[in-house]
Structure formats: structure tokens, C-alpha cells
Amino acid sequence: xxxxxxxxxxxxxxxxxxxxxxxxxxxxxxxxxxxxxxxxxxxxxxxxxxxxxxxxxxxxxxxxxxxxxxxxxxxxxxxxxxxxxxxxxxxxxxxxxxxxxxxxxxxxxxxxxxxxxxxxxxxxxxxxxxxxxxxxxxxxxxxxxxxxxxxxxxxxxxxxxxxxxxxxxxxxxxxxxxxxxxxxxxxxxxxxxxxxxxxxxxxxxxxxxxxxxxxxxxxxxxxx
Numbered sequence: 001x002x003x004x005x006x007x008x009x010x011x012x013x014x015x016x017x018x019x020x021x022x023x024x025x026x027x028x029x030x031x032x033x034x035x036x037x038x039x040x041x042x043x044x045x046x047x048x049x050x051x052x053x054x055x056x057x058x059x060x061x062x063x064x065x066x067x068x069x070x071x072x073x074x075x076x077x078x079x080x081x082x083x084x085x086x087x088x089x090x091x092x093x094x095x096x097x098x099x100x101x102x103x104x105x106x107x108x109x110x111x112x113x114x115x116x117x118x119x120x121x122x123x124x125x126x127x128x129x130x131x132x133x134x135x136x137x138x139x140x141x142x143x144x145x146x147x148x149x150x151x152x153x154x155x156x157x158x159x160x161x162x163x164x165x166x167x168x169x170x171x172x173x174x175x176x177x178x179x180x181x182x183x184x185x186x187x188x189x190x191x192x193x194x195x196x197x198x199x200x201x202x203x204x205x206x207x208x209x210x211x212x213x214x215x216x217x218x219x220x221x222x223x224x
Contacts, residue, residue: 026100026101026104026120026133026136026138027098027099027100027101027104027132027133027135027136027138028098028099028100028101028102029094029098029132030057030181030201031054032090032093032094032097032098033057033090034050034053034054034057035050035053035093036086036089036090036093037053037057037065037069037086038050038053039089040066040082040085040086040089041069041070041073041075041082043085043089044075044077044081044082044085045075046070046073046075047073048069048073053069056068056069056072057182058182058183058184059123059156059180059181059182059183059184059185060123060155060156060157060182060184061123061149061155062083062086062123062124063079063083064155066079066082066083066086067079070082087128091131094131094132094135095135098132098135098136099136100136100137100138101217102216102217103216103217103218104138104217105137105138106217106218107217107218107220107221108138108141110221110224114224116224117169117171118145119142119145119146119147119165119169120133120142120145120146120147121147121148121149121161121162121164121165122146122147122148122149123148123149123155123156123161124148124149125148125150126146126148126150126151129146129148130146133146145169147161147164147165147168148161149161151164152164156180156182156184156185156187156188157183157184157185157187157188157191158188158191159188159189159191159192159193161188162178162188162189162192162194163192166192166194173192173193173194174193176194176195177194177195177196177197177220177223178192178194178195178196178197179196179197179199179214179220180196180197180198180199181198181199181200181201186198186209186211187209190209190211196209196211197211197212197213197214197220197223198211198212198213198214199213199214199215199217200213200214200215201215
């Protein structure tokens with residue numbers, strides 16, 4: 001994802017385990033990711049509006065997002081130059097504006113009270129994930145339960161990160177529920193063979209997957 005787009009989520013059906021993607025699910029970051037994308041390409045003289053950035057945002061590996069955007073805008077700037085500018089601009093936006101998703105603390109309290117284990121699985125680097133969680137007050141909930149695509153050298157929509165996270169948490173795939181909000185993240189959940197839930201929002205793009213949809217995190221409590 002553009003940012004480390006924080007996590008997918010798994011829950012265990014018998015009240016044991018939850019794993020999720022953080023950007024757009026735990027923290028309200030996707031708008032800021034798109035804004036940083038606009039500012040990055042504007043910095044190099046290209047014109048990219050917020051509406052255009054949002055309409056093309058599907059999650060995935062940052063290098064792929066930058067490559068697709070520069071091809072679409074016909075920008076002759078290397079990924080090695082684009083990526084550090086993007087990360088710097090995004091970090092400033094996060095420092096100033098990043099907020100937790102509405103209802104996330106209530107859901108985490110519910111999971112803890114009912115013995116449901118959970119973790120985070122993100123396409124982003126670990127230090128970025130931890131920073132996003134720290135800025136929003138969520139880091140204490142996820143100590144020792146953070147998994148990055150950089151651990152597996154495989155990024156969503158590939159299923160490896162989800163499989164790796166479930167294995168390390170000690171749960172069978174059939175005992176998990178995975179929550180994501182982007183087409184590539186949802187595809188990863190399906191390909192991993194995990195019950196996958198689509199959290200709709202900014203990234204409410206059309207996809208052909210037959211998945212349960214929720215519009216608010218607290219709807220997850222009903223699923224348990």
C-alpha cells in the first residue's frame with residue numbers, strides 16, 4: 001500500500017484470533033497516502049489531483065503504486081527518487097493529521113474482554129507500522145503482534161503475508177477472519193483461504209469478490 005498501509009485483520013471464529021490491515025482499517029491513513037502521492041508528483045512537476053489519486057488507489061506495494069502512477073502521468077523520474085520524497089511527505093502528514101479509525105479502541109476492548117486474539121499484517125515496513133500505531137495510541141495493543149510484508153519479501157495481493165501471520169500467531173486459517181479495505185488486500189485474503197471481510201470507506205472500489213461488507217469496525221462485534 002502507499003503508506004505501509006497498515007493492517008489486515010484476522011479473528012478466530014471461536015473467539016480466538018483477529019488479523020487486519022492497518023491503513024484504512026486501524027488508522028485513517030488512506031486519504032493522507034493519496035495526498036502524499038499528489039504532493040510527490042506535483043513536486044516533480046506533474047499534475048495529480050486528489051480525486052485521481054483516490055480513484056486509482058488499490059493498495060499493494062509502494063514501488064508498484066509509484067511505477068503505475070508515473071507511467072499514467074508520463075513522468076520520467078526514477079522510483080529511487082520518488083520513494084524518499086513520498087515517504088518524507090507522508091511522514092509529515094501523519095505527524096500532523098493521522099487519526100485512529102472510528103470505533104477501533106472499542107473493538108479492541110471488546111476483543112480483549114472476550115479473549116479474542118488479534119494482530120496486524122501490513123505491506124509497509126515495520127518501523128512505519130509501529131510509527132503509525134504509536135501516533136494514534138494503538139501501539140500498546142499490538143506489541144509482538146506486528147507482521148510486515150518485508151518479513152516475507154512478498155506483498156499483497158500475494159497471500160504469503162497472511163499465511164505467515166496466521167502461522168506465527170498459532171492459528172489455523174479456518175479459525176481466522178481477515179479484514180481489509182482495498183482490492184489487492186481482499187484478494188490476498190481470498191487467495192490465502194481465509195474468511196475475508198471488506199471494510200468499506202474511501203477505498204470502496206468495485207471488485208468481483210463475493211465478500212461480506214461492513215461500513216464500521218464495531219460491526220465486527222456482531223460477527224463474533
